Amino acid sequence: MMRVTLPADLRNRILREAADAHPRECCGLLEGLRDADGFRITALHAARNLAAAADRFEIDPRDHFAAHKCARANGAAVIGCYHSHPVGACEPSATDRAGAEEENFLWLIAGESGLNAFAYADGGFARLEWA
Numbered sequence: 001m002m003r004v005t006l007p008a009d010l011r012n013r014i015l016r017e018a019a020d021a022h023p024r025e026c027c028g029l030l031e032g033l034r035d036a037d038g039f040r041i042t043a044l045h046a047a048r049n050l051a052a053a054a055d056r057f058e059i060d061p062r063d064h065f066a067a068h069k070c071a072r073a074n075g076a077a078v079i080g081c082y083h084s085h086p087v088g089a090c091e092p093s094a095t096d097r098a099g100a101e102e103e104n105f106l107w108l109i110a111g112e113s114g115l116n117a118f119a120y121a122d123g124g125f126a127r128l129e130w131a
């Protein structure tokens, strides 16, 4: 079972961003390291949400580029993304499934019931454990 390490201050920041963005979705990218055991998140890069609809997120490509550049400079990588679900479960939605494409990419979804982690691989999402 792959595990996800997320420092408490970063976890709190995601939950705060989700609350601040409500009733829209917050979104951002996760910087860190990936190995055989899972994902280690070391930094967050909050992004502008370009989606017109409230129940969607679309990361601004400029923020995406900046996050990659910053992660590389830190000797890390962009290993995943996060966003919130203002209503409904912290589970990948049909839209998330349709939009996911990068293999072995970490997805954090924040919502009323907390924060869940998933890895996207082989065309599907698998729920991950917190380390």
Ligand SMILES: [Zn+2]
Pocket: 083, 084, 085, 091, 092, 093, 096, 109
């Ligand atoms: Zn979603």
